[in-house]
Amino acid sequence: MGVDAFEIVINVVKLLVIFLMMIQAVPILVWVERRGSAFIQNRFGPNRVGPLGLLQLLADAVKFLFKEEFLPRKAVRFLYYAAPVMALVPGALALAAIPLGPPIEVSAFELFGQRWGPYVFKLQGYDIGVGIVFILGVSSLGAYGLLMAGWGSASKYSLLGALRASAQMISYELALGLSLVGILLVYGTFNFYEIIAQQQGPLSFSWFGREVVGPWWLPNWGVFYNPVGMILFAASTFAEANRLPFDLPEAEGELVAGFHTEYGGFKMLMFYIGEYGHMIVASSLLAIFYFGGYGIPGLPVEVLEAKIAAGTSLGPTGVSVLTSVVSHLALLVKLGLFLWIFIWVRWTLPRFRYDQLMDLGWKSMLPWALANVVVTAVWLLLANSK
Amino acid sequence: MNALFAVILLAIIVVTFGALLLVVSGMLGPKRQPSPVKDMPYESGLPGQETKDTKVSVKFYLTAILFIIFDIEIVFMYPWAVTYLDSVKAGTGGYLLGAMGIFIALFVIGLIWEIKSKALEWD
Numbered sequence: 086m087g088v089d090a091f092e093i094v095i096n097v098v099k100l101l102v103i104f105l106m107m108i109q110a111v112p113i114l115v116w117v118e119r120r121g122s123a124f125i126q127n128r129f130g131p132n133r134v135g136p137l138g139l140l141q142l143l144a145d146a147v148k149f150l151f152k153e154e155f156l157p158r159k160a161v162r163f164l165y166y167a168a169p170v171m172a173l174v175p176g177a178l179a180l181a182a183i184p185l186g187p188p189i190e191v192s193a194f195e196l197f198g199q200r201w202g203p204y205v206f207k208l209q210g211y212d213i214g215v216g217i218v219f220i221l222g223v224s225s226l227g228a229y230g231l232l233m234a235g236w237g238s239a240s241k242y243s244l245l246g247a248l249r250a251s252a253q254m255i256s257y258e259l260a261l262g263l264s265l266v267g268i269l270l271v272y273g274t275f276n277f278y279e280i281i282a283q284q285q286g287p288l289s290f291s292w293f294g295r296e297v298v299g300p301w302w303l304p305n306w307g308v309f310y311n312p313v314g315m316i317l318f319a320a321s322t323f324a325e326a327n328r329l330p331f332d333l334p335e336a337e338g339e340l341v342a343g344f345h346t347e348y349g350g351f352k353m354l355m356f357y358i359g360e361y362g363h364m365i366v367a368s369s370l371l372a373i374f375y376f377g378g379y380g381i382p383g384l385p386v387e388v389l390e391a392k393i394a395a396g397t398s399l400g401p402t403g404v405s406v407l408t409s410v411v412s413h414l415a416l417l418v419k420l421g422l423f424l425w426i427f428i429w430v431r432w433t434l435p436r437f438r439y440d441q442l443m444d445l446g447w448k449s450m451l452p453w454a455l456a457n458v459v460v461t462a463v464w465l466l467l468a469n470s471k
Numbered sequence: 472m473n474a475l476f477a478v479i480l481l482a483i484i485v486v487t488f489g490a491l492l493l494v495v496s497g498m499l500g501p502k503r504q505p506s507p508v509k510d511m512p513y514e515s516g517l518p519g520q521e522t523k524d525t526k527v528s529v530k531f532y533l534t535a536i537l538f539i540i541f542d543i544e545i546v547f548m549y550p551w552a553v554t555y556l557d558s559v560k561a562g563t564g565g566y567l568l569g570a571m572g573i574f575i576a577l578f579v580i581g582l583i584w585e586i587k588s589k590a591l592e593w594d
Contacts, residue, residue: 100481104488150496154503158510170489177485178478211477218549240512248531255538262545266552273556275549346513351496355489440593443534447591451541451582458548459575462555466564 095206103181103210111361112142118428125432145354152350157238160347164237169348169355171230176362178223181210183369184277186379186413187386190405208409215275217370221262224325224366228254230359231344238347246343249333249439256446257324257331263454264317267461268374271310280307281378285385292468304382308375313457315375317450322367324446326360329431333439368423369416376419379412386412533590544578 116131116139123130131138156165186208193203213219228251235247272280284306288299299305308315324331333343340346345356372378380386390408393399399407437445511518551571558567585591 096477097480100477100484104481104484150499151501152496153501154497156503156505156510157512158507159512166493170486170493173485173489174482178481181477181481210481211474213474213478238512240514242513244527248527252531252534255542256534259538259541259545262542263548266545266548269549269552270555273553275553341513341515350500351492355492443591443593447582448586452579455575455579455582458552459572462568462571465556465559466568469559469564 096211100181100210103185104177107177107180107362107365108358110365111358112146114361114364114424114428115142115357117425118431121425121428122432125429146351149351149354155347155349157240157347159239161237161239164233165347166237166352168230168234168237169352169359171233172227172356172359173362174230175224175227176359176366178226179220179366180362180369182213182216182219182223183366183373184209184212184281184378185369185416186409188278189409190401192401194402208413216277217265217269217275220366220370221258221265224363225254225258227325227359227363230356234344234348234356240347242341242346243344246340246346249340250327250344253324253327253331253333253442253446256443257321257450260317260446260450260454261321261325263451263458264314264321265374267314267454267457268307268311268318270458270461270465271307277373277378281373281380282386284377285380285387287383290468293470302383304377304380306375306377306382311375311457311461313453314461315371317454317457318374319371321446321450322363322371323427323430324442326363326367326427328360328364328427330434330436331442332431332436333442364424364427365420368420368427371423372416372419379416381412381415530593537585537590540581541578544574544581547574 119141120130120138131141134140134144156162184207188208189206191204191206194201231247231250231254235243235245235250269275272283274280284304286305287301288297288303288305288309290297290310303309323329327333345353348356381389384392386408389411390404393407393411394401394404397404397407548571551567555564555567555571558564
């Protein structure tokens with residue numbers, strides 16, 4: 086009983102922390118986005134509230150809280166209010182299934198006269214064996230939030246935006262799912278920890294029965310095995326997150342603001358939290374599948390742990406905690422880089438036309454992803470044959 | 472702890488958080504003062520003419536149907552993808568590749584047919 090209660094409490098705290106991490110990242114990302122866009126467009130951006138304008142979003146959030154409630158005529162009340170809440174769900178559920186660092190191994194110790202067994206603390210909300218399938222499934226729930234918003238607010242701009250958004254999301258989901266098949270062929274597992282473990286150490290693969298090993302500084306990252314898959318995956322995540330150059334759902338020149346035309350105040354902010362949550366999930370998947378997850382190039386997790394154990398006088402638990410924290414920081418650096426690329430692209434590329442967008446998804450990216458799968462499978466067969 | 476239980480728990484936490492935000496912002500904001508003009512759906516300055524009953528292009532339904540077919544085909548590739556490397560190392564990779572080749576050929580024929588029949592032309 087005591088153990089069960091302990092398990093439940095620690096898991097609830099973990100889930101809360103991961104959810105708050107996502108919410109917490111949004112003000113920072115919005116600040117980066119606004120300052121970054123200002124930097125790209127050679128202007129100042131928000132720089133009045135707090136140092137460097139960092140408190141701007143706090144001020145905005147307070148202002149949002151004090152906005153008048155608004156419900157359009159003819160709106161479907163339940164759908165209209167449920168849509169922003171629904172927008173939060175996919176990002177949060179998907180993020181909790183992503184490992185944010187190597188598991189912390191707590192060795193047995195005595196406390197309050199009781200023995201506490203060895204415990205493995207995972208930096209992850211829940212460990213689902215088929216992690217990536219779960220994440221893909223949950224992320225596509227995002228289409229429901231958009232459709233609920235579009236239908237619920239009974240405005241033609243909202244409805245058109247929502248229809249476009251859902252059609253675009255499902256079209257690019259094909260390329261997204263298929264681009265991952267290529268890299269799954271290389272790893273041969275769904276388990277995130279095994280995928281990341283395979284990417285540690287220098288580049289090494291077998292080539293017609295010969296083992297090729299690269300220099301120590303060149304990591305064994307997935308991007309070297311499947312560059313086409315990486316590009317396809319990255320491009321389709323832009324479409325999944327409704328970011329420029331695929332932000333047709335809210336093309337302000339044609340549709341005012343798309344599916345959130347009738348939303349204001351905190352309800353609109355919740356849509357933004359959902360969008361940024363999607364970006365965070367996409368960046369972490371990119372890091373895990375193609376850029377070694379929480380590993381540092383040239384310094385595999387085991388080597389890092391051994392170095393920390395040799396360099397400090399900590400016990401095994403302390404070494405494990407420190408390794409986990411350092412690895413987590415490495416993942417955060419990669420995440421920050423990818424998120425900056427998301428923002429950079431938004432302020433650099435123009436928007437597609439709708440038929441071009443659908444053509445790109447169905448007639449270009451889907452066949453390329455398929456070719457990637459076939460080429461990877463044939464290559465694996467040839468490279469591993471004697 | 473069971474993973475499914477944790478997923479449901481997190482979903483409950485998120486929904487509660489969102490609902491709480493809605494309620495709080497509803498209570499803190501000024502009282503709602505509806506007026507016929509304010510409650511109209513947005514329409515750049517003119518009286519709104521169409522509502523949600525606007526006719527929807529049949530293309531959207533078609534896209535959804537095609538998506539379901541192709542998505543299911545892709546999902547079938549996942550189990551194949553994770554077992555492929557093991558069977559390549561065990562020496563039965565050629566058979567697995569051939570079997571999947573037939574499936575992928577069907578996929579490609581479907582895709583070509585769909586493009587040829589102009590199911591994806593937007594105008």
